[in-house]
Amino acid sequence: MxxxxxxxxxxxxxxxxxxxxxxxxxxxxxxxxxxxxxxxxxxxxxxxxxxxxxxxxxxxxxxxxxxxxxxxxxxxxxxxxxxxxxxxxxxxxxxxxxxxxxxxxxxxxxxxxxxxxxxxxxxxxxxxxxxxxxxxxxxxxxxxxxxxxxxxxxxxxxxxxxxxxxxxxxxxxxxxxxxxxxxxKPALEALLAELPSPITGLGATEARLIELIARGHNRTKELFQPGGLLETRVFDQWELGPLLEGLASGPMPAVAGLDPKLATLAPHDARGRNAAYRRSRLSLTEFGKAVLEGREDFRRHNPIRRWWGGTLLTNERLWRWDRERRLLIAP
Incomplete structure (x- = not known):
């Protein structure tokens, strides 16, 4: 061989x-x-x-x-x-x-x-x-x-x-x-951009999601499909669902219209979850519009528990990334 x-x-x-x-x-x-x-x-x-x-x-x-x-x-x-x-x-x-x-x-x-x-x-x-x-x-x-x-x-x-x-x-x-x-290095910078912003509390893909929803793209199929509108380099279509659910849940959701049945389905129920995503018709809440405009910080009102490599992001240990200044901000 x-x-x-x-x-x-x-x-x-x-x-x-x-x-x-x-x-x-x-x-x-x-x-x-x-x-x-x-x-x-x-x-x-x-x-x-x-x-x-x-x-x-x-x-x-x-x-x-x-x-x-x-x-x-x-x-x-x-x-x-x-x-x-x-x-x-x-x-x-x-x-x-x-x-x-x-x-x-x-x-x-x-x-x-x-x-x-x-x-x-x-x-x-x-x-x-x-x-x-x-x-x-x-x-x-x-x-x-x-x-x-x-x-x-x-x-x-x-x-x-x-x-x-x-x-x-x-x-x-x-x-x-x-x-x-x-x-x-470009890959690492793209990954760092998925840390929450110091202004909106959103990572790059989250921010892109609510921008597209604000423009009227309310179907998950057009948002999630590979090579589609979202143009994400970091997450695949199976990871975008939980990311969207994070924006649509919590005390102050930024996104409305996600099928409520998702909350009752097991994570491994791919068929049921895909059907629920397809039934969803997304829109921004008033709070979501304020986040999009930089007037509110999503993470000040909603919990986070997500891994970034070996880093566990929580509200108490929330590392942030300033994309404009290319600066990492410690908790």
């Missing part, structure tokens, strides 16, 4: 592009909810199954291979690459923030496996993998570079910063020169 591609879920299409003998899409979403533990991430990559353990492993997303069949099943990723003579391991991660977080995580992990680090190649994917069609993925020229020790060091620094209990270390990285990982 000559070539393996590691990519994010955005790069699933590479499986059919004929650019590698094996394509491994990594599934983790690091931009929403608590981060997986180091043990959980290790288990995902080392393979093996345990009684009562329902978790997906890396190999579950790779089908039968022409050269090795199902030999990769229930094995470790590194062990498989060593055993089957993989010559090149290419990293295809586009500029989307979650993909950049996956890149620094996998680089940090592979750093401790020197037997294969010489095989690693970084592809500078400067376009959206999810939106690229088959011919683009197959034929597009994508710059390649070897992985240097400084790349591992930056990845380790950035991954530890994102996992830290405050966003301060991530903010500090914005002043660093990171030419070999050119999409990392």
């Amino acid at each position: 000559k070539r393996v591609i590691l990519t994010s879920s955005s790069g699933v299409g590479l499986t059919y592009a004929g650019r590698a003998d094996m394509v491994v899409p990594l599934i983790f979403r690091f931009v929403w909810g608590p981060l997986p533990t180091s043990h959980h991430l290790e288990d995902y990559l080392t393979g093996g199954y345990y009684r009562g353990d329902p978790e997906v492993r890396w190999s579950d997303l790779v089908g039968r291979l022409p050269q090795t069949g199902l030999a990769h099943k229930e094995t470790g990723l590194v062990w498989f690459c060593e055993t089957y003579g993989v010559e090149f391991i290419e990293l295809w991660f586009d500029p989307e923030p979650n993909s950049q977080l996956q890149l620094i995580w996998i680089l940090d992990y592979l750093r401790s496996h020197p037997s294969i680090t010489h095989c690693l190649r970084l592809r500078r994917v400067n376009f959206d993998l999810r939106e690229a069609d088959g011919p683009q993925l197959r034929d597009r020229t994508v710059r390649e570079s070897e992985i240097a020790e400084c790349d591992f060091e930056i990845a380790n620094m950035a991954w530890e910063a994102y996992r830290a209990p405050t966003p301060e270390l991530c903010f500090g990285l914005l002043t660093r020169d990171l030419p070999r990982l050119p999409f990392l």
Whole structure:
């Protein structure tokens, strides 16, 4: 086996592009909810199954291979690459923030496996993998570079910063020169922009949501669909629902018209929740209009308990981001 591609879920299409003998899409979403533990991430990559353990492993997303069949099943990723003579391991991660977080995580992990680090190649994917069609993925020229020790060091620094209990270390990285990982700083800044504003109390995607609702876009389908009006770079359509629910609940909601049945449905009831979202007809409350105009702070009147990387945001520990001044504001 000559070539393996590691990519994010955005790069699933590479499986059919004929650019590698094996394509491994990594599934983790690091931009929403608590981060997986180091043990959980290790288990995902080392393979093996345990009684009562329902978790997906890396190999579950790779089908039968022409050269090795199902030999990769229930094995470790590194062990498989060593055993089957993989010559090149290419990293295809586009500029989307979650993909950049996956890149620094996998680089940090592979750093401790020197037997294969010489095989690693970084592809500078400067376009959206999810939106690229088959011919683009197959034929597009994508710059390649070897992985240097400084790349591992930056990845380790950035991954530890994102996992830290405050966003301060991530903010500090914005002043660093990171030419070999050119999409990392823009991704970190996009993530920091999702912290509450010091004026409105809303993150960038929340603010965009209420702007669109104020313009009359009252259907969740047009707000949530990939590549739609919202143009979010950080959250996917499954994460936008809880974000919208946060704006429509609490003592002083900014959004009205969300189907009340959502409050009674289990988080895993995707079918029921999707139907409830489709039934919703959204509008701004008077308070929501005041928030949109910067006359009210949403977080002064409503609770928050949300993860930003390793930081748990609460009303008592509410880190904020000033987008105009590019400044992190401590609680």
